[in-house]
Amino acid sequence: MKPLKSLLSAFLLAVSGILAAQTSIPGSEINGSVKDGNQKPVDYATVSLIRVADSVAVKTMMTDENGKFSFKNIPGSEYQVSVNQIGHSKYLSEKLKIDEKVPVQQLRSVTLSPDSKQLKQVNVTVQKPAIERKGDKLILNVENSSVSAGSTALEVLQRAPGVSLDKDDNVALKGRQGVLIMIDGKPTYLSSADLANMLRNMQSNEIESIEIINNPSARYEAEGKSGIINIKLKKNKNYGTNGTFTLGSGYSSKRKSNTGITMNNRNEKLNVFGNYNYNNNRGEHNMTIDRVNAGQASSAIFNQTANSERSWYNNNFKVGADVFLNKNNTIGALMTGYINQWSEAQSNGTLIRSMQGSLDSSLLSKNDSRSNYNNLSYNFNFKSVLDTAGRELTIDLDHANNNSKSKMLYDNVYAYSSGGQSVTEVLRNLTPSEIDIYAMKADYTHPLAKSFKLEAGFKLSWVKTDNDYQANRFENQLWENDPLRSNHFVYNESVRAGYVNVRKEFKNTNIQIGVRTEHTKSKGNLITTGQVVERDYLDFFPSAAINHTLNDNNSIGITYSRRITRPAYSDLNPFEYFLDRYTYNQGNPFLNPEYTNTFELSYTLLKKYNASLSYTKTTDVMTQVLLPDPEKSALYQTNANLAEQLSYALNVSAPVTFTKWWNSNTNLTVFNNHFTSPDLNGQVLDNKQTAFQVHHSENFTLNSSTSVELSGNYQSKLIYGTFLVQPQYAVDFGMNKSLMAKKVNLKLAVSDIFKTRRGKISSAYPGLDYKVNQRFDSRAVRLTLSYKFGNNELKESRKRSTGLDSEAGRVKN
Template identity: 50%
Template structure:
């Protein structure tokens, strides 16, 4: 323990010592430049940009933004000759003559800056600035959902599945470039949920809430070290100045079943406060069909199992958020944020398993009728303080977070047995209840300061405490009574504490930008299976370096190189040693002995004209946590669990190429070619060596018909690929949409049809030697939708602050 705390102490001391040293810069005592920005009618202009330039070489020294009172101030400046400019969109740029700051004259108070409106006429020229559906930036790929008609009426999960390189499998595992372990964030804040619960949340979030989806394949040290595949950040819409505005949305859809959604967003701002909130409701009915054919062999006989199942799920979701920002003064802001959801669902699953000497000749069958009920409740609270320490750009941000997650799933399993060559077995009636309670507390501190005009320093601390309590209750109906099954019931309690510190240093040279980062994380965990008296304790320290280099070769050519080391800890439910049944021949079981996995990521990128991007990437993951399908030879069953495989190898190339075909037709295209392989010398007694080269294509086309009418088409394709013990078939589809603006663009109506030819299905076979099965799954994917939205109030309200809370790693691991 002494070594662990000594390492953290050294890290923290280095952080504060470095902070003290770099602040000792030579500045002119009492130096200050100030003024007020007004328009021609002498009205205050807030959020105007102020730029202080060196008069000798016009280099930028300092920037500022005018406050709600129109005033600005620049302090702690070195002596020298300067020029000051004020600018704002819609106004002409205004500047001063050369002025000096020195010991005899350290203060310059300018009279009011009057910005004149920019009334330049463009004649009959009409400019339509339409963001592409896919946009490549230096460190991330951005999917612009807000203006997409194809996304109208969809859920966040359906939109995410259309993002380049993103897949969601039959068990709701989200992957990028074929790799699982993605960290999902919403507005820069981690969801702290399991893959299943994140998928459930996104499935119940209407796309009308989403502005953009950011795909970050190689994050910096500022982010939690979790997520070997990178980060998906979903940015929700914000109101865009004093006043009140809001948006009303409503939508409906139909495929084989109905679905609907509605929502309200409100924002009010004055010079002292910003009050905001939203509420969204959705109701979704969806169906799924599944067929599993498998063969079980021993030295004497072969047994064939043919399973045919279908499920009907109904989900009702209530998502809400409320927050308040208090502007204590121009430099300090105090904020409170509360968000949560209350979701409920039902599922009826019918499964018939035919058992015999061949698929065409059954000796017996098992008919399973599973009736499930689920409830999920989550509340998260965030208290945030942000301070702009001076005009040089020093900032301090503190977040205090608390989150509480409640879940309960109850399933009744009604099994009937039919024997075609002898007497039937008695029916089996069993049920389980899985109440879960998860509490998360976190404290996060972030500090940033420019060292000079070309160098910036960032540092931060974070501590999180997680406690989960899962009580699995399994009962069997015997002699007219429900009796507890002690062989299957279990209670699992998991405690975890992670302490972290990071530093980032960013330096801008003439044509090169370099960012160096270092993150240290100390982890203490204890998993206690109370019923079986199994205790697993771990305590370890890890260091996570990161390096990012961007080089401007010329006006049209840029290159980037990056490296980062990352960790993924097991999700909470993967550690639970519980057994979930589909029927007696198909089940899922947790693994309390899982270790964390570690990944080294490398990426080389080339950018042409800030538009076309080519990326080469390579990653190696050790002790990779992998979902596997394996045989239970004793029970002749097929079961799903998680295992630590020896390693995962990934390398690939990604090309993003937007193309403008005409004034009215533009397209965004993304191509990914990659290899994903798994190695394990001893997986339940056998060697695993799987892997395959795969191709993913995504092409989005935008058609501008009139100034208020547009259409959209999206086509995607994914070739066959392998993941651990699974071989997955190809998948492809086409989506269509049309959008019409009304009432001076305050209202919008969208029509969409997803999976036009109903081709998105999935076939899975085994990559594990000795296991033979064929699994076919088809979800309800061809759905027609209509969506309507209306914006009211002032259209230029400044939005609520997007801030990253301290709940950025733990919640993503909550699972059902």
């Protein structure tokens, strides 16, 4: 705590010094917008504020994606606004006076005319930085990244600053698990493997950027204790028809390939859009588990080795339409889905030794699994702009159906060193599952004044999951039901939610305060045994944020939020899944949701250097644990509630531009996690450790059509719950080449060049001794070709936040 207090003291002293240096007129600003001759917004135009007295440019900025700009906190004087954009004549405004009586000036709309002296053709490239900070968001720009070429969304996510994935695809942000994943603003969860299957389907060529939001407002779902990761997909800009065709191939230990097409047709009354992507990946996975089964009647040493070959065959698609009834009202329909196949052939060998080291027995297990995952989701939506003051209403009605069928075959052979006859055991698991989700939601925005906005809304959702676990044993040449392992589990859940959120803008300060309430009723019914678990609870989730601009180069912010993470549906299911007889996974129907309170203090320098200090307290911490099963001499993985987790984190982001052709970015997170539980399987747990993660990238623009990117990340040793995770690191490389007036794009990517990305964990649970080593198929070379056709300035298809995605995200594939 002492280093943290010292950092905070230094932080506040620096802020005090900056406050004393202010000379601008509070609340002063000059606003405007820039359009071209066709009255279309001009983005990334250079806008300068010129002081008339000495012709000095006191401030310079670029227009945003809507062509708008705003100079704030301006010293009193007389100014002119200068606008420059390649291919257009320079614009110089009339004189504008800023003083105490007239602190705000609205510049009339600026229209740029073509430069009569311009070349016949000018290609302008605006290269976004690899990592940037905007307000409360940390943004990873994926669209132009050559390192990400040919990768899946899951692989891209793993490279995001402060984000890490463990062996089971649990996502952690700043060392804390429980992250809410959003796609174009549509909320969804990622807990364990909940969304891993969906994100493996999504290719990097579909992604524009990844936004990381640590403390969201009450308008967002209360799910996700660590914050939100929003994956923004690519968009288009004008009327007409366009599309992109992508073809990729790669190789690691096995071949990889992907292809896809995106199309969009838009006119003044109708927009029709859709895409299809196919992904065929093969890979290898190797794992060893060494453990000591000590302090029991059957004390022994277990050495386990598992080698597997995995295959994914994924098809995902989207089709939708928006009808523009008039300039203020739009209705739309959307259908999304996937049809996926997964297979794995695994060979496991276990050597069992006495405590003195002599071989006692062995187990050879061959496991084959085949799974099919299918999903269809439907959304009907309506958006209305009620008046010119900014009142808006959106309504969404949703339904999703997820079904899966898995078949797992276990062939076990037991042999004894004493020379006795070996024993063969053949088992089979059939696991059909179906999940139905219904949801409706409405969001309303009402400006109470020019700088005062009210947001309110509600959401209703209903979920039913039906899981039939059929365990069979092959005996006497017949498959016979195993009643001790077969289960039928049905889970029902309903959530009723409402929120109110207000935003107020003062001269140099923005304040947002909100509260969300959610009433949850659930019932888990283990039909086979008659065991029923029911819950009924009401929660309130307040949030607040204050952002203050000290001057043009310095700003600070303070945020607070309370959030919840509910168990994934399958984590509540008490079924057993076997690696072999001595290692298995089991659900926990008694899991409670966890609650998190987060405070964060942030500072931004020169609008690009960022630092933040955060404190988080989580109760009833849901986490994966590895525990001993003395009766079976086994090790099993399950989810359990720990009493408490305290987290402290310092994050620093520093982008640096060396020249026009060379820039870099460094993102560093230092955090301390402290887990406590008075009784975890009969043991007291008290684990804590300080760790850090660093992500660094170097970007080189060789010419207007060629760029190179080199990036690396390192995570130090850390403790999470009952796991001690060893350091992880990797280096990635990418090259991007544009051809045919940028209609053709060729990307070469090499991930994990030195093949160092692996998982090593050991026990941080008292009295349990094990080590797990995993090597992933992480080093891969990928070549991706994309071709754009049609009108490349097509307007974007309307983004919408559907009402069922947060529930659909808790589907575990």
